[in-house]
Amino acid sequence: MDEPLGAPSAIPLFFVSRLAREQVKVVQSGEGADELFGGYWIYHDQFEFGKYFRVPRPLRAAAGAVAEKLPPFHGRRFAMRGSGGPEKSYQRASMNYMWDEIPNVLRDYDGPCKPWEWCKPHFDEAAKQDIDIITQTQYVDMVSYMPFDICLKADKMSMSQSLELRVPFLDKKVLDVALQLPTACRVDDEHAKYALRVAASKLGFQKKVANMPKQPFITPLTVWLQTDLYYDRIKEAFTSEAAHEFFNVDYLVQMLDDH
Structure with a gap:
């Protein structure tokens, strides 16, 4: 890796690249499809938070502050994550700890821990474009998670096997199409990557393939x-x-x- 990267899926990607290199020198990979077309669960999550954000922020902040002081209960994380702006609700399930648990882990911790501060500048930049919370979140993923995790590990794991990996979803023409899609064609109550799935169906993919639930690259x-x-x-x-x-x-x- 040449550097630390907390992405366990780099491990199976390494072995998939090794296997592919036994047969071919160039492969295509799907990096970018989720970020451009709305495939991650976090976008559905933000869809729900978008409704909650209609509650006045002082009330949400108060609910989050109370939840933070209580022992774990169903909905506690939702209240804590919904107490601020979209940068706070963006905190993913892949977080190992909620911020109030950090003192248990770190020695001589004197707080406060605000992990959402790293992405707030990105959300502030996206908000200037007057776009909804889902599109803001996709933008943040495109400028952070995608280049510094998704593409990074794909690039390094394939190069480790002298395998050329190409990412057609990140072609500029594909990006131009994705940027024109209304939010409802990307994410709603029932769908993720909706337009992409409809396109796959019309291109002849079996329905069960086009509508297959998203599966992580499990390690x-x-x-x-x-x-x-x-x-x-x-x-x-x-x-x-x-x-x-x-x-x-x-x-x-x-x-x-x-x-």
């Missing part, structure tokens, strides 16, 4: 962490000198043991 981390091989390696890292410098080591080990 079985939860299973690996329950084996002695990886448990021992992770525990060694969690109890290292560096870990003691930055983290509450007992808390880390307890999470690992509980898993």
